[in-house]
Amino acid sequence: MKATKPLPDTVRQWAQQRVGPVASERDASHDGDRSRVWELAGPGRARWYVKVSPSATFFTRETRAYRHVVPALGHSRAPQLIDSRAEDLAMLLTVAPGAPVTGLDVPSASWRSVHEQAGTLCARLHTPGTLDTGGQAEAEDALRAAADGVEKHLGRAGYRLTGDEQQLVRGYAARLRRIGPVPVGYVHGDNQPKNWLWSGSAVALVDFERARPAACVQDLTILAATEWLDHPDRERSFLQGYGRGLTGAERNALRCLTALDAANCLAWGPDNGDPEVTARGRRTLDRLMREDRP
Template identity: 75%
Template sequence: MRQTKPLPTTVQCWAEQRTGPVVAVRDASHDWHRSRVWELTGEGGARWYVKVSPSAKFFARETHAYRHLVPALGHSRAPQLLDSRADDLALLLTVAPGAPAPGLGLTSAAWRAVHAQAGMLCARLHEAGELDRSGRAEAEASLTAAADGAEKYLGRAGDRLTGGEQQLVRDYAAQLRRVGRVPLGYIHGDNQPRNWLWSGAMAFVDFERTRPAARVQDLVILAVTEWLDHPDREQAFFQAYGRVLTGAERHALRCLTALDAVNCLARVPDNHHPEVTARGRRTLDRLMKEDRP
């Protein structure tokens, strides 16, 4: 059972300067030891969220996203940033409409609608704002940076991968360095249904990993989970996204799925989510079957 995390008193006092007195606090963190999110309820029933970022880097990314990128998504398509406090890495956010899509018991048709709106919002986010010089440099280096992480994750994963699987990952890391030019922009960074709120319309949440990168990096988790078993959802996504992937993007995506797999397995010692481990194992098994029959 996950232990409830108390809201720091200093952070609550800071938030109440904007919200007025808070009468109830609910721990709304993800089941991850570094996740710290609380729902606040005021005297009149109004609600807000307070988030304490896991690191200064995530705080900077998320505040930048809310101030400069999230407005491009449209009204009610994401929470709004009311205030931030760098000393505590704290953000005070409005409540976006909807609930996380995975818990809603959606029909197949509804899931297609969810993915269509996710595709639309991804397109808006990926095209939001011009990359400055440093942002473009970061985006241009993002695939190489992903490839550079392969050896670190292989070391952590150890004997959870066979020798053949380790070589497969190394081969894909090498290929990722050579895929060529791909479209760049700002990516959400954790683009998956748990961060999609659905109320008949879509809202995105959790922008702490939003950064300049190759746009295709935003599709990795979807490619190895949602779309693998439901190609109709993938089709709905790309119809709303407005374009199909280039050949270089398709190859990059395949390489990135191999790196995602070893990353999932590298996290096993401190990962209490068997679905993440299963995701990595399933991807590796599939790639080995397709590439090393």
């Protein structure tokens, strides 16, 4: 059982100044030290969430996304930012409808609907018009930056990858640097079902701490390495909601990105006691090694 994390007094007082008396609070954090989220209950059925970011970078990314990009998703399709407190890296958020889809017993037909709606929401995020001049430049450089980060992942993963696997990942990083132009926009950054809420009829997105300007295809990496491998119908549904298929350059980039993701998973997963992330990386590497053999 995870240890309950207490809501800091300064954050509680600040939240009550913004929304009024808080009758109760519940630790709603995920497992792991970096997640710090609390559900607050007020008079009647009023509810809010308080999130304390793990770093200033994540705080800046998430508050920027809530203020400038998330409103494009539409009413009730994401939490709304009530206020933020930079001194504590704290955000006060409304509650979006639904529950994380990964914890629900969702029928196959509904899974297709979930992916189709998620595709529609991602398309709204990825609209190039959301980027200013600096964001456009950052997005256009995102694939090269991802390729440049591969040595850091390999160094942290160490012995968890064989020499041949390291060579494979480096090859995909080099290939990623040669990818031609691809569509860019504002991406969620951790786009996967654990960050999708399902109300039974509608999807909402949560957790925007990794949101940033990037190549749009980067938002599909985790889905391509997990959900879509076993359920190609879900990929078709997502792209139907997305409103377009992927270009050849995007397909090429996506394969490269899954290889880089695998190295990152095998660096981060074991170090943070996350067997799901570790398994994702191992499965991807095993698959790419099989498929790339002459």
